[in-house]
Amino acid sequence: MKRPHIPTWLERQRYLLDFTLSSLGRRKGKNLALASLYTLVVFGLSSVLMYTQALRGEALRVLEGAPDLVVQRMVAGRHDLIPADRVERLSRIRGVQEARGRLWGYYFDASAKANLTFLVPEKFWGKPGEVVIGEGVSRTRLAAPGDPFPVLASDGTVVVLKVRETIPSVSELVSTDLVLLSEPDFRRLFGVPQELFTDIALTVPNEKEVPTVANKIRAQIPDSRPITRAEIARTYEAILDWRSGLVVLVLAAALLSFGIVAWDKASGLSADERREIGILKAIGWDTSEVLAVKAWEGAVISLSAFLVGLLLAYVHVFVTPAPLLAPVLKGWSTLYPSFRLTPTLDPFLVSTLFLLTVVPYTVATVVPAWRAATTDPDAVMRS
């Protein structure tokens, strides 16, 4: 006697997946509409999350090079230039290894409609009269090494500097809007007298001592404001979280309406689908096989929408300059010359998105099918 063929799990799943794909094809209109809507939601949600995460990454990268403590002078609650003699005074505080006066400021470039950051580096490698510019500045001003770089000084005169080179960087956010120049040029352009600095950067080798040093500074120089690196990091985080929270809130409404549509479409079996389940049961399919087909159906729709949505979001955030999100999430920094974010894809973020979208949808398709599939197979004979 011929022994019955015992199907392997894989063989069975292949047939079931085959049937699923043909089922999806038979209800093309409905499934395509659903998948497009789904893709749109995944795209929106992942764009926001990817974008804020990438911005946060950039910000942290900026902070890596930041000093342990920055001391500013406050006048009437506003940041003011700090006297140079305080460099010496601050360096004498116990725990401080080095104090260095810094010169930096913003310059609104009317021709490029962008805010540039002018900075005197610790050791400028160019000559007076030269500038080293970030890639974004180079792009917006169409300035290459050797080109003139005219700047409107604070006294109304135009000072023409010369581009020495551009600085490439792993993080464009760090350097894109940067113009590095010598101390005499900076003082001349912005009219900053010799005895003043923008702020003072302190090196405190022992991280645990930073808050103590900050307290000492507040006590000894009452009109000063010490800012620790941790505080800057917290501010960045808070701003980004708040902004992304705002957008996610708006998206939540979209997500909710999608949820309702998806639930309705996925959970409400049409008469045709119910009939089909009845036929499958009647011709010898098990409840578990009918459910497997429905689960495959949900998984195929949600997984493909998820992957396409994620891919579109990746392109939107990292390839194009995120035109849909940048104005909201970057805030004032939209005045920066355009910059590209460093592409990153966090596995935690991907799995969170997966759990929030694919799993609920698949469950929503299986539950009503389960209700239809657990009826007696002879129901079809009585219909």
Added chain:
Amino acid sequence: MIRLQDVRRVFHQGRPDELVAVDGVNLRIEDAKVTVLRGPSGSGKTSLLALVGCMARPSSGRIHVGEREVTSLPEHFLTEVRRRTFGFVFQQFHLVRGLTALENVMLPAYPLGGSRKELVLRAQALLDRFGVGGRSRARADWLSGGEAQRVAIARALVNDPQVIVADEPTAHLDSKLSAGFMDLVAALRSEGRTVVIASHDPIVHESAIVDRVVAMRDGRIVSGTP
């Protein structure tokens, strides 16, 4: 041999609209014979057919398929018995719309796995045998009544079952196609298959190839027992 012992099937049991569809039926269905359940509409033939084909469980009583008692089997095992032992032809044919004739025939074999190539050949051979091989790529909703029925019979045979169960198979066919169906039944019988048909069509129960007619009324067998 399929044996039914004091089998009852009650719908909505204990409720005001309770309906006894099959009421204490004892029946033996012999192998390689054609048995017809005859009776007016509502006599319980379709319900009895569903019980014979392991599509439903009796409210009480026992059913044996061969030596195996199937009434107490869990669903998964009952499904296994159903798909390996029985092939079904329904009154409305119940082909899946949008699938081709060939895909419809292959459908009962999907859960059984096996080589796809072999399955396609087997399904095509069955369609050829019933004279609809040329329509294998046609969608089920494009088939005529006669073609749909032949496809449905091919589908019932794809897993090579021992027993064919058919519910009012000629209800939507004209006399010529009905007679043609009985010729197919004769062919199945000559292969040694058991055929059980529920029908009130005289072309079926008066056919010379039928071995036994069981008359039913009000859920009971009124002639043709055991």
